[in-house]
Amino acid sequence: MKILCPFCGSKRRVNLKRTLGLGDWLKALICALFLMLVFFRGFDGRVFLLFIFLVAVGELFVRLRWRLGLLCAQCGFDPLIYQRSPEKAAVRVRDHLERRKNDPRAAFLPPLNLPVRRVERKNPDRAWAAPSPPPQPKSVPPAPPQTPRAGPLEVAAAPAPAPAPLENH
Numbered sequence: 001m002k003i004l005c006p007f008c009g010s011k012r013r014v015n016l017k018r019t020l021g022l023g024d025w026l027k028a029l030i031c032a033l034f035l036m037l038v039f040f041r042g043f044d045g046r047v048f049l050l051f052i053f054l055v056a057v058g059e060l061f062v063r064l065r066w067r068l069g070l071l072c073a074q075c076g077f078d079p080l081i082y083q084r085s086p087e088k089a090a091v092r093v094r095d096h097l098e099r100r101k102n103d104p105r106a107a108f109l110p111p112l113n114l115p116v117r118r119v120e121r122k123n124p125d126r127a128w129a130a131p132s133p134p135p136q137p138k139s140v141p142p143a144p145p146q147t148p149r150a151g152p153l154e155v156a157a158a159p160a161p162a163p164a165p166l167e168n169h
C-alpha cells in the first residue's frame with residue numbers, strides 16, 4: 001500500500017500486515033514437515049520445535065517489516081512515536097534532518113516538502129520587524145449622508161414589494 005508521509009509528503013510503500021495469518025502458519029507447518037522428512041527420514045517429535053522456530057522467525061520478520069515500514073526514510077518521521085510523544089518525534093525528525101543536511105549524498109535525494117510554520121506577530125512593540133501596512137489617518141472626516149440608492153444589480157436582485165391586501169367588507 002502506498003502512503004504519503006504526513007510530515008514531508010514523500011510517497012512510500014508500506015506493508016500493513018502486522019502479524020502472521022493462518023496461511024503463514026500452514027506454510028510454516030508444511031515447511032517443518034518437509035524439513036523433518038529431509039533431516040530425520042520419518043516422523044520425529046522435534047518437528048514441533050522446528051515448527052515453533054519457523055513461526056517465531058516469521059512473526060519477528062513480519063513485525064520488523066511493519067515497524068520499519070512506518071518510519072519515513074526521507075525525514076525520519078515516526079507516527080507511532082508521534083502518537084505517544086510528539087516532542088520525541090520532533091527531536092528525532094530534527095536529528096534526522098541534521099544528519100541529512102551533513103550527508104553529501106543528500107544532494108542526490110529528492111527535495112523534501114517540509115511544512116512551514118508561520119508566526120503571527122502579536123506584540124506591537126516588535127511590529128518594526130514585520131512589514132506593516134501604511135498607517136491610516138486617525139481623523140477621518142465623516143462621510144456625507146447619502147440617500148440609499150440601489151444600483152441596477154441591486155434593483156434586479158431585490159424582491160418586488162408584495163401588493164397590499166385588499167380588504168373588502
Ligand SMILES: [Zn+2]
Binds near residue numbers: 073
Ligand atoms: Zn517524511
